[in-house]
Structure formats: structure tokens, C-alpha cells
Amino acid sequence: SAETVRIAVASNFHPTLTKIVQVLSKESDTKYVLISGSTGVLYSQISNGAPFDILMAADKVRPALLDTHGLIEPGSRMTYAVGRLALWVPGSTSPVNKSFLQNLQGNLAIANPEIAPYGVAAKELLRGIDLSKVRLVMGNNVGQTFHFVQTGNAQAGLVALSQVRHSEIDRRLFWPVDEGLHKPIEQQMVTMNQSAGTIEFSAFLITETATNIISNDGYRLPGSREN
Amino acid sequence: MEISADIHLTRHPDFVLDVEMTVQPQGITALYGSSGSGKSTLLRLLAGLERGTRKDRIEITSGKTVWQSEQIFVPPERRGIGFVFQQQQLFPHLSVQGNLDFALSRQHTEQNLEVNQVYDWLNLHSLLDKEISQLSGGEAQRVAIARVLLNGAKCIFMDEPLGSIDSPSRSRILPYLDRLHRNLQIPMVYVSHSYEEITYLADHLFVLDNGKITSQGSMLELCSSIELNSGEGDAAAVVIQCTVAKHDLDYRLSELDFEGANIFVNAEQYQVGDSLRVRIPAKDVSITTTRPGNSSILNILEVQIVSFEENSGPSVLVRLRRNKQFVLARITKKSLNLLDLQPGQTVYAQIKSVALLMESIDD
Amino acid sequence: MEISADIHLTRHPDFVLDVEMTVQPQGITALYGSSGSGKSTLLRLLAGLERGTRKDRIEITSGKTVWQSEQIFVPPERRGIGFVFQQQQLFPHLSVQGNLDFALSRQHTEQNLEVNQVYDWLNLHSLLDKEISQLSGGEAQRVAIARVLLNGAKCIFMDEPLGSIDSPSRSRILPYLDRLHRNLQIPMVYVSHSYEEITYLADHLFVLDNGKITSQGSMLELCSSIELNSGEGDAAAVVIQCTVAKHDLDYRLSELDFEGANIFVNAEQYQVGDSLRVRIPAKDVSITTTRPGNSSILNILEVQIVSFEENSGPSVLVRLRRNKQFVLARITKKSLNLLDLQPGQTVYAQIKSVALLMESIDD
Amino acid sequence: MIDPDLVSLTITLKLAAVTTFILFLIGTPLAWWLARTRHVAGFLVEPLVALPIVLPPTVLGFYLLILFSPNSGFGKAWASLTGSTLAFTFEGLVIGSVIYSLPFYVQPLQVAFSGVKQDLLDAAATLGAGPVDRFINIVAPVCRSGFVVAGTLAFAHTVGEFGIVLMIGGNISGETRVLSIALFDHVETLEYGRAHLMAAGLLVFSFTLLLIVYTLNRWQTGRSSSLGSGS
């Protein structure tokens, strides 16, 4: 019978990975099972013996930690996508860009920089900007940050570019933040074993089909330049 | 406070209470009837503890105030009544004192009632600090009665309050209840299945049978009827009205005038001229055709035979008249034949002396 | 089943039960005493419903089985007893029938008891389908008694079971209880504060006062003592033993032999030669110094005066002897002086005929 | 500077206290009504009260977020009345917690209330006690254990509450960051030492609190029901 591969994936990459696995499943007998969650939770679970074959984290810290603890296949750690930040202002009437940030009023939603890599990036972006007129509200992860804005409770938010792309938000309502304004959000993956399925998946991830899906969803590919 | 009620209530599956009655504003009104005849139901309706359903017709007024009609319902707490329940309902989270204080702080009317005296009558002093769960059955019932007495109600309803009370306590409480309604002018509605209790206490009587009132009226008038007494066996009794004629302090006996005859009884606490009610059990009355002598029986009345009870048992009730009042005698049929008694005949009723008992004796 | 108990139990703050007793394996044993004297507590201890604390000393045995000692405690459900509670405890989630079935399906011993007969005695047929919340007070108590009777206990404990039961029901139940223990040989322990009830029923008597037993013994022996009766007022009574001599079917009267004298009573259901107990209330007995005639009183006994009660009231109890048995008469002090009665004197005791009441009369 | 975890503790206790108090005010009459009514409405309200439990808190939070938003009717009305939005405020947290903890407060109390004998209330009524008097002086003390359990469940549940707060709180330190979130953050950021310490502290604190509440309750109950079962 066919092999089952369990991929634990950070929630923000879950929609993208679903598309990739859909394509892959057509070519392969292997059954890919996706488990989405916050990187912290997934990390705790793997540390405590979770039966996952692959982890696709939202940062590079937790994969590195798993590496040092020797819980992964040596040498399997690699960056699969670089996340990008977007400033999203749903109610905006004028074009959204960097200067927009300076004049922002009301609630600005960001991910919690203590736990979420998108939060760290947002924090860097906001460094030096006068935020006296805004109220910073924090989602536990970039998913919640997105909800805050989407439900209208926050007037603006620093969310993942992949999210606004996925939700087909009007191009005029968000600004893809220049990557130079924050450290890159490197999302790394690790594999826990060397089964045929994990090898197959790792290989597929760098095919053009896969990389196209990734970059179309608003991620930069590792090694590629900003476009 | 005169309470009138016109009630037609159906209790699934087969009990119907169909009653029209007026509770007299003075004295003790007794509801008397066998188990299941509807006494508690009626009392609870009068108190507003049951409302009936839309299909029932219930009209209750107190004086000019409507307590219940199709449109109106005055809740029990605003009827100014007190209620002693058949199964005592003390508040378990309060001590005895707490239960009494609950009543004292919610008096319906202000009353200059001596709290300590109520404690005396009901022998409560040693119980005040106890928790309700630590009371014996009789103790709990006494507390329940005290709670109602201290509450200053304008009318007191009692549902078989003396069931679990021992006779010494009972004989302390009964005269007190009697005095209470006479001195404080508080009417009482008293439910009981004990004919004895009722002849002691009641001024007015309603006899309930299967949800209907079968007789009603003043106790003095009703009590000598053979119909009412014939089912009561040893409890059959009449109540007569007498006047205190003189006291004999040596023997601690008083002479009462009963329709021109003398009756001896212990009544030293009353004034000469006072009008008293005296209870005479039928089984304590015997009949002689000649005036007896040399007997320990002091009370001998010349009376006329009115009628006999018709029944198949070994004994028979004889109704005897002296002027306007009546006494009953229960004798064997054998005696009836031996003495050849006939209606209209003049005979002597011997009444075992101390069997005469007044509702106000304090033992 | 002979139950022996040796109990020393303290109830905070000030009640001490200190009792050593043996319940006779036959007949009805009565626990008699005023409110708060410890009757219920004692009964509950015998039943195993209370255990006491470590400081109490409680030893109870039934025959050779230890029910409770320092080491042993047999729970109530394994003592094979039945218990009628002072406040009836029917199961509210079951119907009347459900409550009775509960008892029937858990019989302690197999009993060939006619279920329908129990329903008859307690008049339960129309109640079987009712919910417990729909019962009147007396109806509930009757169900509670039936529940225990159907349970086939080896010994039945009753804590004032007749408090809320009307007299017709009571007079149906009392003789039944009497028959029950005589025919089925089931001993009973019966708590009551009604001296009257006890003289009707009890074979053995324990008098409790403030946690201690003040007198005990067979009812026949104890009941004629002046001490026991002097506090009872109108309830004072003796129980005597008679034999059926002959029947007079015309008058539905039977002649009983009481120590050589005749006593007339309705006892047609017994055989000539049967031994019967007869209750004579003291207030129904009057004294004459000469044999009276022309009276409706049939029962006249020649007796000897034994002693008088010493008290300050208007009446006095006189103890009268006929051979080995005694009767009591309550007469006024006035009569005592007028007739100049003296101990040793031979007099006539007139007993109001139908005041003679047997525990087995079925009205 | 004050330890931010202490700030979170303060907010948590405040939130739990306010929530429990509000539940006391609205849940108590609701429970009483549910326990006593024979009205058909009772049949519908009873399951409605229980409903918040079956929705995962985060999902409930998500819908509250939609409700609170100025785009919704309710959010708009609130904003025009108070000039502010509910999301990311302490008030918003209180509303969320009240909704979520409602069944945990109402249901045990309802069980306790339905155990109160009508006879006791009848007795109180004939002694002159009106409905409110009866409730305060008879029902409440007789159901004390029910109140203790209901209050404890509601309070403790708000302390441990997490999903809703996460969703509608916005994790603003000093305003809406409660203990449960701080604790979760420590776990997420792998600060296990701190997380253990905090969890232990929370447990000891709660245990002590519960111990006191339950002991007082037991002691009271024991006092009034005495040693034996009485007659």
C-alpha cells in the first residue's frame, strides 16, 4: 500500500501547500497529510515525539533548534520560501504606500513579535515611525492579524503578502512592503526521516511547478531577488 | 377579617373541591373531615398557596378586599395570614432563634405580644440556640407554631398542628390557642381530623366530605346532632354553654349553672357569672330512671329523651334535652331495653364528674 | 428476634441518651415519653440509622448477632427491620405503586401476606396510581405504613405512625397492627407520646424521660400504677385480662369473666374461652358504696380500695383491686370526702359499659 | 519596572472578578427562571444558554470579532453610543467571557435552585416575605453551595479562558493581555523555565483560593446539617 507522509505546516503556508500537494498527488501514489498549526505548537509536538515526517515552519529558529537537538534528518534543513509583509488598509481611498504608515490612525494590527516571524518583521518596519496616533493590536500569529483587519476591527494591518494575494484583495488597498525595510522572513523546512515519500516531496518542492505556486502566492523564493 | 370563598376546583384525576363558605371574623373555625376530604387543599387555596388552573372557578374575598377572582390574585405574603403546615416547614439554614426572628421582623400587624410568654407556652427556651436538624419531631412543631404566633397575622390557618405534639404540651397549647383568639380577636381556621380536638376548640364547624361541605354552623348547635356524632365512636361529644354560679375552694370545684341544673367542674380561674363552654363526651354519660345515690358521680341532670340513633351495633346514642340545650349519651342496646327507655321519657343523666372538661383548664 | 441495647450517647450540646434495654421477641414494645425525651434517637440507633461518634458507647445485639459494637456495625439494610418514620419519607420520583413495589421487591423475609388485604386495611386501592406529590398528609402516611408492612421485616419500628391519620383509619389500623404481631409473630417497637395509643397496643412498655428509662415492664403490670397514670389526665387507663364467658347475640354483647365478675362488651368475633385484653379509662370508672340499680351502666364490679393518688388538684386517682388485677378510677376529691372512702374498704366500681374498649374491635 | 506577568495577573483577576460579578447579576435570575418556569420559552432558552460551550472558543471569538466590528449593526450601534469599539478593549473581553462562561454559571445554579422545596417558599410567603425577600433570605442561603460552585466554575474558567481572549483581546499589554495568553506566549517562545514557574504559581494560587472557598462552604454546610441527620 501507498506510503503516508505527514507534513506539519505553519498555518500561513497551509493554503499554498494545499495547492502544491494537490498537484503532486496527481503524479504520485504517496498520500500527503497536512497538519497546520502555529510553528511553536508544532515544534513542541515534534520535540515530544509527534509522528510528523516533515515540518514546514514559519521561521528558521525552530528548525535550527530541532537541528541542534538532532531530531531531524541531518542536512535536511532548507529555506523553502521567504515571506513578505504587506500593509493592508481595507478602507483606504488613496493609494497605500510607505508614507501611509506615517499618517495612520486607529488600530494597527501586527503579529506578536515575540512569537511570530511576521511580527518581528513588522516591528523592524515600524522602527523609527511615529506611532503615537495608532493603537498597536497584536494577533498571536499572522492569521489572527489578518482577521483583525478583515473583520474591520483594525483599520490597517501588517499581514503576509500571501494572505492578501490568496484573498484576492484589491491591488490598490495593500502595499507589498519593500524587503529592504526588514530582515527577510525565511521559512525553513526540515524532514524527520528519509523515506521515499519525504524525498519525493523535497524534490518536488524545487520543481518549477511548485516554485511557481509559491511565488504566485506572494512568497519570494530563496535565492531569488525581489521582483 | 371575614373570609368568603366560592371554589370549584378539579384535581386530576378525580378529586373535585366544590365549596362555598364564609369564615366567621371571630372565633375558631374548624375544617373537619377524613383523610383526603380536601381540608389542606381548601386551606391552601384560602391562603393563596394554590391558584388553581384556568378551568377552575375560585373567588375569595376578605371583607371588601378581593383576594382572588378571575382577574385578581393577591399573593399569600400580602394576605396578612399565618399558616402552620401539616408537615412543618422550618428554614433549615437558620437556627430556631433565626426562624423566630424571621417571623418577628416581618410582622403583618404590630402586636403587643409577650415574646417570652410565647416561649413559655411552647416551652422553647432551651431550644432557641439549636439548629433545625437537631430538633425532635414535637420540638419542631412547637417552633413552627411559635413562628406563626410571633408573626402577628390577622388570621391564623392551622393544618393539623398538634399531630406530633405530646399531650402535656398539647394541653398547654390548646387553651393558649383558645385564649389567643379570644383576647387578640384573631380568627383561626383550624384543620383537624380529630373530633376531640375540634370539640375542644371550635366555635364554628365545617364538615368536609370528599370535597364537599356536608354540614356547617356553630359548634354549639351542630355538636349535639346524632348524625355528626354517630360515626365518631368514643369521640362523640357535645359542647354545652354554662355560667359560673359559685366556687368551692376547699375541693377546688366550681358550680356551674346548666339550664337550671348544677355541674361541678374545676374552674377556679373564672369569675362568677362568666359564661363557659363545657365538653361532655357521650360515653361519659349514663342514664338512670331513678335519681341515683351514694355514687362518686356528682353531676346528675334531669333530662328528657329526645331520640335514639338507629344502627346495628351493640351501642346506641341517645339525645337528651334539658330546656334549650342537649347532651348525648352512649349506652348499650341492652341497657336501652332493660330500662325500657322511650322518647319523651324523663330520666337522669349521670355525668362522670371530671370527665367534664373545659377548653381552658391548665393542668 | 430479641434486641438488646446498651447505649450511652451524647448529643451536643446537652442531650444524653443513657439506656439499657431488651426488646421482647414477642408483642409490641412501646417507647413512651414526652417530646425531646429521646424516643426517635433511640429507635434510630436500634435501626442502625445513627452510629454515634467514637466517644459514645453503643452495643446492640439481636439474638446472637452483634449489630453494633466498637468493632462491628451492621448497616440498616442487613438488620431485617422495617421503619415507619415520624416524617413520612416516600420516594418522590416513584408513584404510590412504585413505592410499594420497591418494598415488595426487597422483602427481608418471604411472607405470605395478602397484598390486597394490606391495601384494604389501609384503604389504598384508589391511591395506587397517584404521584407522591398528589397525596394528602394522611394518605401519605398510610402509604408509608403499607410500604413497611409489605417489606416482610422481621421486626417493625414505628415512630409515631398515626399522628396524621384520622380516627376511622386509625381504628382500622390499630387492630390490624395488633393482629399482625400476634399472627405473624413479628415484634414491633412503637414510639408514641399518646398514652391512649399505647394502652391500646403495647404489651411491653419503656418510659423514657430526658434520655433515661424511668420505668419498664409488661403493660398489664405497669399500667395500673398510680405514678405512671397520674400525669396523664383523661388518658389515664388500665388494661385488664379477661376471658370470654358467653355471647348474647340479641344485644350483640358478650359476657367476659374478669376475676369472677362479669363485664359486658361487644366481642362476638371471639370464641368462648378466648383470653382478651380490655382497656378501662380511669375517668370512666365511678365508685358507689352500695350496689346501684336502674342504671344504664351494666358493668359493676365489687372491688377493694388499695390506695389514692396524692395531689393538689380537684380530682384523685383511686386504685382498686379485684383479686390479682387492678382498675383505676378518677373521681373528684369532693366525692372522695362525701363518700368517706378509705383504703381497704369494699366498694362498687361502675364502669360505663361501652367505654370498655378492646384493641380488636373493628368498627 | 513592573514584571509584565504581574500586570497580566492583575488584568486576569480583574477580568475574572468582573465577569463573575456580571454573571452573578444576570445569570442568577436566569437560572432561577429556568429552574422554576413551566413556560414554553424555558424549553428554548435552556439549550440556548448551553450553546456557547459547543463552539470552540477561538471560533466563538472569531464571530464576536465580526459582531464587534464597526461594519456590523451591533458594532455600529455600540460605537455611536460609546464612541469606541469593543474589540481589543477590556470591555470587549468582559462581554466575551460573560457569554462563554454563562452556561458554567447558570447550569449548576439551576440544579441547586430546582432542589429548593416549594414548601419552604410557601412558609416564607405566609410569614410575609415577598418574592425578593424570599429569594434573598431563603433561596440564596439554602443554595449557597450552588452559588459557590457556579461562581467558582465561572471565575476559574475565566482565568483559564484563552481562545476568546486571544481572538478579541489583541494582546495589548496592560489592557488585554491576560495570564493565560502570557503563559501561552512563554510556551510558544520556548521560555519553558518561565512558563513552568508561571503555571506552578497559577496552580498554587488557584488551589489556595479554591481550598479556602470550598473549605468555608463545607464548614458552613457541615455546621447547619450537624453530625447526625436529625429527625
Added chain:
Amino acid sequence: MIDPDLVSLTITLKLAAVTTFILFLIGTPLAWWLARTRHVAGFLVEPLVALPIVLPPTVLGFYLLILFSPNSGFGKAWASLTGSTLAFTFEGLVIGSVIYSLPFYVQPLQVAFSGVKQDLLDAAATLGAGPVDRFINIVAPVCRSGFVVAGTLAFAHTVGEFGIVLMIGGNISGETRVLSIALFDHVETLEYGRAHLMAAGLLVFSFTLLLIVYTLNRWQTGRSSSLGSGS
């Protein structure tokens, strides 16, 4: 292929049913003991039972994860006994849910149990009913409402439970992905249409279930207490 959400529904119902059943088995005697004991241990056990509520479920889940891990003594012992680990299995979820829902089951039942009059049990005992007989035939029917509320709280709570399941379940479709997590995933991954549908379905389903349970309970209670309050 079967809709994975339906699979989640099945797992959820199974988990809730198993959890409620286990709580019925262990929580019932515990509640009875707590309601009746005067032993000192009662003072300690009572707050202990309530304790799981104050820990945020994710945190509780985190500690359970550590406990279940083969690195812990317990996890090792379990693994050597059964050959498998508890984390990320259905059995593990059951243990977690039982611990977390214990207070919601025990406490309402305890309130109901303490309302049972000792006198009724005394009467049953003298009629020959032993302790188990008394419990089954007197206590249980008299406390039916308490059981309904306790069971409902426990069941509903397990359905809505989230944090613990997330932590120790591992969100494995077909094994440990319960409805609450699936719903949360839909929200997280922005599949709102699906999330709304699922939430609505969950609400309607739960409401119907609760309506049936409570209506039956009310109807039963009404039947035995009749119209008036009796005498």
C-alpha cells in the same frame, strides 16, 4: 472520498461520547463521595478537581504532552505496557478531555447529590436496599436533572474543546482532528465560507441535541412534580 470534515465530526462525537462515558464512570462516584464525605481528604480533593479549569487548555495540553512523551516516566511506562505512545492518539485525547472536563461533570452533579435528603436514603436502607441499590434506584432518579446538566456540560465541552486537543492530538486527519480544530483551521486558512457553514451546522446540531435532552428532562421533572405543589 469522504469529506474530511465529516470524518472530524465522527471523531468529535466519538471523543465526546467516550469522554462523557468515562466521566460518568469515574466522575459519578467522585461527585457522590465529595457530596457526602466529611473526611478531611474531601477538603483537598474538591479544589483539586476544580484545578484543571484555571490552566489555559493549551498550557494544560503542553504539560500533558510532556507527560505523554516517551522521555517522561509515565510516557515510558505506558509505552512499555501498550507498545504505543499516548500523544497524537485517540486514547491520549480521551485522557486529556477527561481531565479537562472533570470539573464540569463533577461539580453540577455534586450540587445535585448534596440536595438528596439523608432521610430518603434511610428509608431505602430500612426497606433492605444496600448502598448500590440506593444509589441506582433512589439517588440517580432523584438527581436526574443533575446528571443531565453534568453530562451535557461534559459532552458539549468536549465538542467545543480545543486547546488540549490541539496540543496533544497533533491535528491528524482521521485520527485526532476533531471538529473544533477543523473549524479553527478553516478560519486560520481563510476558508471562511466553509467555516461559516461548519459553525452553523455545529450550532444547529448542538441546539437540536440540547433541545431534545433538556425537553425530555423538563417533561420528566414536570410529570413527577405535577401541577400544584402538593401537600
